[in-house]
Amino acid sequence: MGTLSGQKVFITGSGGGMGRSHAVLMAERGADIIVHDIKTEGAAETAELVRAKGRKAEVIVRDVREIKAFQSDIRAAVDKLGGIDVLVNNAGVGGKRLAIEDIDEAVYDQMFDVQVKGAFFAMQAVLPAMKSKRSGRVVNISSIYAMGGNVNASHYAAAKSAISGFTKSWARELAPFNIKVNAVAPGFIVTEMTMGSNTPANIAERSKRMPLGRFVEPIEISYAVAWLASPETDMMTGQVISPNSGETIVGY
Ligand SMILES: NC(=O)c1ccc[n+]([C@@H]2O[C@H](COP(=O)([O-])OP(=O)(O)OC[C@H]3O[C@@H](n4cnc5c(N)ncnc54)[C@H](O)[C@@H]3O)[C@@H](O)[C@H]2O)c1
Numbered sequence: 001m002g003t004l005s006g007q008k009v010f011i012t013g014s015g016g017g018m019g020r021s022h023a024v025l026m027a028e029r030g031a032d033i034i035v036h037d038i039k040t041e042g043a044a045e046t047a048e049l050v051r052a053k054g055r056k057a058e059v060i061v062r063d064v065r066e067i068k069a070f071q072s073d074i075r076a077a078v079d080k081l082g083g084i085d086v087l088v089n090n091a092g093v094g095g096k097r098l099a100i101e102d103i104d105e106a107v108y109d110q111m112f113d114v115q116v117k118g119a120f121f122a123m124q125a126v127l128p129a130m131k132s133k134r135s136g137r138v139v140n141i142s143s144i145y146a147m148g149g150n151v152n153a154s155h156y157a158a159a160k161s162a163i164s165g166f167t168k169s170w171a172r173e174l175a176p177f178n179i180k181v182n183a184v185a186p187g188f189i190v191t192e193m194t195m196g197s198n199t200p201a202n203i204a205e206r207s208k209r210m211p212l213g214r215f216v217e218p219i220e221i222s223y224a225v226a227w228l229a230s231p232e233t234d235m236m237t238g239q240v241i242s243p244n245s246g247e248t249i250v251g252y
Pocket of ligand 1: 012013014015016017018019036037038039042062063064065089090091092093094114141142143144185186187188189190191192193194
């Protein structure tokens with residue numbers, strides 16, 4: 001039996017990218033998954049991959065910014081699956097790299113609405129079920145930008161810093177309910193999100209500067225997420241771990 005045997009896991013933004021990788025790995029380790037995305041096809045494909053591992057999948061297709069409808073979808077999916085053990089707050093947008101002067105209100109709002117509001121209200125929706133069971137695990141997806149910031153990404157770095165703030169505060173607030181809250185802060189990962197503003201040539205060039213000589217693969221983030229979702233981390237809460245090929249050591 002896997003380390004997540006019988007666990008019921010909800011992963012936002014799991015219709016592609018790293019969220020899909022988390023869903024498939026966690027299903028392989030025995031979890032049933034609530035797959036969620038704004039993309040109908042992507043969510044359906046991930047659900048098929050989960051079922052191919054012999055696990056149950058419920059699907060939510062919803063923009064996280066439709067807060068009321070999203071919360072009601074979450075409650076319905078949790079009821080259908082028969083409970084919830086783990087929330088992975090993964091949905092996010094990267095968008096273009098922009099100088100401070102070029103971040104208009106719409107871009108700023110989209111960043112905070114998807115990354116910050118989306119994570120907060122997903123958490124609010126699963127909390128009653130976790131509290132009444134007096135058990136739960138939350139894995140928030142932050143970023144190394146929340147630690148070191150970056151040029152032309154201040155809105156993204158600030159949104160990911162808010163995720164770190166949620167992680168630490170929720171960990172304290174929910175410890176009496178035996179709900180553990182931790183975060184994974186990936187370094188640069190090649191996904192749809194980052195391919196828009198990079199080329200294979202510049203990725204190859206940049207990867208040479210990593211202390212471990214290459215960028216981290218999505219599955220290597222999934223290993224960290226699955227570990228934080230498992231009983232092996234029963235005594236961890238409020239922590240941020242960062243698989244990043246040593247990138248933050250460089251202090252780029
Ligand atoms: N790729 C990286 O280098 C990197 C680094 C650090 C952190 N992250 C974070 O990891 C997470 C996953 O990113 P990824 O690289 O796999 O990107 P991705 O774009 O491949 O995946 C993000 C998923 O979120 C979904 N999504 C976006 N907006 C949504 C909305 N409004 N409502 C519902 N779903 C929505 C997308 O459809 C997509 O499936 C994000 O939170 C991202 O910020 C990524």
